Amino acid sequence: MNDEQAPAEQLPQKEDGIGDDRLALKPHTDWFLASLTSLANKGLTFPVTLFVGGAAISGILVGGKTYFDEFSRMMRRSFRDNEESADIMASFVDQCGSFYGDAAEIAARPPEYVHLVEARLFHPGADPVPKADGVLWRGKLASVDGFCWGTLVWERR
Numbered sequence: 001m002n003d004e005q006a007p008a009e010q011l012p013q014k015e016d017g018i019g020d021d022r023l024a025l026k027p028h029t030d031w032f033l034a035s036l037t038s039l040a041n042k043g044l045t046f047p048v049t050l051f052v053g054g055a056a057i058s059g060i061l062v063g064g065k066t067y068f069d070e071f072s073r074m075m076r077r078s079f080r081d082n083e084e085s086a087d088i089m090a091s092f093v094d095q096c097g098s099f100y101g102d103a104a105e106i107a108a109r110p111p112e113y114v115h116l117v118e119a120r121l122f123h124p125g126a127d128p129v130p131k132a133d134g135v136l137w138r139g140k141l142a143s144v145d146g147f148c149w150g151t152l153v154w155e156r157r
Contacts (some may be wrong), residue, residue, distance in 0.1 A: 029142045036061060037111040037141060041100065049122075050114065051146040052139060058152040059119030059134050064106075067115035068097025071136055114141050120152070128154045 036046060041063035049058040062070075072093040079086035100106055118134035131154070 027142070030144065030147070033114070033144060033147050034111055034141055037114050038106075040115070041065070041106045041111060047149065047151045048116070049148050049150065049152050050116070050139070050144050051148075052144055054123070056122040056152060057116065057119055057137055057139070058122060058128075059116035059137060060151070062115050062117050064100035064111075064113065064115055065097060067117065067136060067138060068093055068100065070117055072097065074136065112141055114139055114144065118151075120154070122152055122154070128152075 036048075040046065040061045043063060043066075045066075046061040047059075048061045049056050051057075072090045075089040075093055076086045079089055116134075116137040119137035120128040120130060120134045121137075122128045
């Protein structure tokens, strides 16, 4: 057995939304990060830093519902001068977020996307983007090369 294949007895079983579901993950998807993402989809949050294609994306791992709820609020703020546009955009985002609405359905399928709030992108030799407040970030779980617990802190030198 290699590190990519955890024995079933070491993982919570299907009633927790993880466990045997790891077999349905896309190739090269980290089963442990997928398990944490499943827990986030149930309402837990975690500080993480994801490594994707040579960059580090640091923020708070949240579930898809939380991500889309916050995205909807952001749309309303962005279009505050145009209530009709705000309603259209927020309604569209709410509809997209309804995918994460039924807890039983979410628990029954393995996650494909990872969601961060307060995210910042770190790249070697450059200031983080954004420098101040973080942003919402969504990426394919299968595209994450690695991760660590905790968020990065940037200090100007």
